[in-house]
Amino acid sequence: MTSPDAHVVIVGAGHAGGTLAALLRQYGYAGPVTLVGEEPIPPYQRPPLSKAWLKGEADAESLALKPLEFYAENRIDFRPSVRAERIDRDRKALVLSDGTTLAYDILVLATGARAIRLPIPGADLEGILELRTAADAEALKAALGPGRTMAVVGGGYIGLEAAASARALGAEAIVLEREPRILARVAGEVLSNFFRTLHEGHGVRFLTGASVTGFRGEGGKVTGVELADGRVIDCDLALVGVGAVPNQELAQAAGLAVNRGVVVDLEARTSDPSIFAIGDVTLRPMPIYGRDFRMESVPNALEQAKQAACAITGRPAPAGETPWQWSDQYDIKLQIAGYNFDSDRTLVRGDPGSGRFAIFHLKGDQVQAVEAINSPPEFMMGRQLIGSRRPVDKQRLADPSVSMKEVAAA
Amino acid sequence: MAKITFIQHDGTEHVHEGKTGLSVMEVAVKNNVPGIDADCGGACACATCHVYVDAAWLEKTGDKTAMEESMLDFAEGVEPNSRLSCQIKVSDALDGLVVRLPESQH
Numbered sequence: 001m002t003s004p005d006a007h008v009v010i011v012g013a014g015h016a017g018g019t020l021a022a023l024l025r026q027y028g029y030a031g032p033v034t035l036v037g038e039e040p041i042p043p044y045q046r047p048p049l050s051k052a053w054l055k056g057e058a059d060a061e062s063l064a065l066k067p068l069e070f071y072a073e074n075r076i077d078f079r080p081s082v083r084a085e086r087i088d089r090d091r092k093a094l095v096l097s098d099g100t101t102l103a104y105d106i107l108v109l110a111t112g113a114r115a116i117r118l119p120i121p122g123a124d125l126e127g128i129l130e131l132r133t134a135a136d137a138e139a140l141k142a143a144l145g146p147g148r149t150m151a152v153v154g155g156g157y158i159g160l161e162a163a164a165s166a167r168a169l170g171a172e173a174i175v176l177e178r179e180p181r182i183l184a185r186v187a188g189e190v191l192s193n194f195f196r197t198l199h200e201g202h203g204v205r206f207l208t209g210a211s212v213t214g215f216r217g218e219g220g221k222v223t224g225v226e227l228a229d230g231r232v233i234d235c236d237l238a239l240v241g242v243g244a245v246p247n248q249e250l251a252q253a254a255g256l257a258v259n260r261g262v263v264v265d266l267e268a269r270t271s272d273p274s275i276f277a278i279g280d281v282t283l284r285p286m287p288i289y290g291r292d293f294r295m296e297s298v299p300n301a302l303e304q305a306k307q308a309a310c311a312i313t314g315r316p317a318p319a320g321e322t323p324w325q326w327s328d329q330y331d332i333k334l335q336i337a338g339y340n341f342d343s344d345r346t347l348v349r350g351d352p353g354s355g356r357f358a359i360f361h362l363k364g365d366q367v368q369a370v371e372a373i374n375s376p377p378e379f380m381m382g383r384q385l386i387g388s389r390r391p392v393d394k395q396r397l398a399d400p401s402v403s404m405k406e407v408a409a410a
Numbered sequence: 411m412a413k414i415t416f417i418q419h420d421g422t423e424h425v426h427e428g429k430t431g432l433s434v435m436e437v438a439v440k441n442n443v444p445g446i447d448a449d450c451g452g453a454c455a456c457a458t459c460h461v462y463v464d465a466a467w468l469e470k471t472g473d474k475t476a477m478e479e480s481m482l483d484f485a486e487g488v489e490p491n492s493r494l495s496c497q498i499k500v501s502d503a504l505d506g507l508v509v510r511l512p513e514s515q516h
Contacts, residue, residue, distance in 0.1 A: 026444050045451045062432070066440055074442070299449050299456075326455040333477070335455055376477065380457070380484030404484075 006105035007032045011084045016279030016301035017110035018043025018065045023309035025074045034077040049137040050161035087254035113244035113280040122215030127222035127237045143237040146170030151225045151235035155182030159241035163204045164329040174205040246281045261294040267311040268304045278304035297325040322387040337383035338369035365391035377404040412505040416443045419513045428500040435459040435496035445511040452496040457485040459495040461509040471498045487512045
């Protein structure tokens with residue numbers, strides 16, 4: 001339990017950091033709270049940036065987690081446009097890029113992850129974009145429009161969502177994927193094929209096995225993407241979505257345990273008991289899989305914000321969760337529960353051709369993960385089955401005429 | 411604009427003005443009302459903004475989509491007046507709306 005006037009300093013005003021600040025007040029914490037962010041605006045939701053926001057269906061106000069005045073009203077000292085440079089653990093102080101030093105009793109690192117940049121020729125040309133922040137999304141939106149061609153480097157979820165939004169805005173989209181199939185790192189073959197067919201039906205073109213070796217430009221602006229086989233794909237802009245790396249340098253320099261992410265426990269505490277870390281930057285335990293890993297998802301950011309808020313305010317820890325995430329592309333809602341670790345069997349429930357089906361990944365009789373396409377029952381019950389570790393009858397699970405409630409009750 | 415009353419499971423009331431066009435969930439979240447987590451931010455993907463709509467207001471809050479109906483079918487403590495608050499749009503007609511929060515989100 002924290003002393004009632006302890007100064008909680010949160011570094012990183014993203015989804016995790018912003019949620020933690022609000023939860024501390026919701027849980028009755030009355031001590032000083034400071035929220036330091038690199039971006040000029042208060043915490044906002046990133047997921048719509050590639051979806052509703054990009055298509056013009058959401059505005060800045062609806063993206064914001066809380067209105068700006070919320071922070072002052074709740075005595076949260078929100079400091080935008082400033083970077084944390086260094087942690088002085090001996091003096092319990094945080095040095096900021098504007099020269100000021102903040103003394104902390106509890107420090108929370110919510111520094112997130114950053115998009116990987118390709119170290120290839122031409123990568124600094126104008127018109128080569130990434131998509132993580134609201135500013136990135138503004139630049140992307142400004143570059144899109146009817147008659148424009150966007151090359152998407154990397155066939156992951158962000159690239160695919162952006163391609164879908166580009167088509168909605170009348171732009172051409174061509175996805176360049178190094179692997180033999182899109183979503184190769186994050187989804188099985190059935191789902192990869194489904195999404196490729198879906199996007200092709202909306203006019204998105206794909207080149208798989210396409211290794212990008214450089215960018216071509218004229219007058220400092222990108223005009224094409226060079227592939228290893230010598231082909232050049234013409235474009236007006238290129239969106240690079242090839243994964244992210246954790247912003248762990250601050251923690252690393254301070255001597256905290258890091259391992260492809262800042263190492264935390266189930267209270268979101270780092271190797272220093274006065275320092276927590278939450279969100280995309282962390283490598284955290286996930287008891288249902290008996291392993292530690294790093295996730296890049298909003299539900300995880302919220303869960304770890306809760307873990308830290310509970311630990312700081314002396315509340316009982318939240319019940320263990322089943323990780324999940326979602327994606328919207330065209331009229332398809334994809335909901336994923338769990339992570340596909342150690343599965344020995346994949347089972348498709350329903351017909352992919354119908355646009356409504358679910359893919360279950362099983363380890364023996366236990367569900368490890370489910371990918372549900374326009375199928376809330378499969379997602380909701382699948383999520384419960386992953387959390388409970390209860391064995392399922394595979395034949396009944398594969399039979400859509402047996403309801404998910406019956407499958408779970410068996 | 412509409413005045414909306416959120417009643418927590420323990421009886422605590424929170425009254426907030428909601429701007430037309432926002433969802434009832436957004437009004438709760440932007441005002442830090444405890445018990446509405448809204449993990450997915452309104453994508454109808456998570457069922458963590460479940461509320462019970464007071465009987466007098468059920469009709470005015472409109473019909474559920476098939477997706478909302480399906481998500482609710484698997485949420486905890488569902489009643490006939492259950493809704494996902496991200497799917498209810500604020501309008502002048504909802505001025506005075508009262509919603510109660512379930513225990514599971516408490």
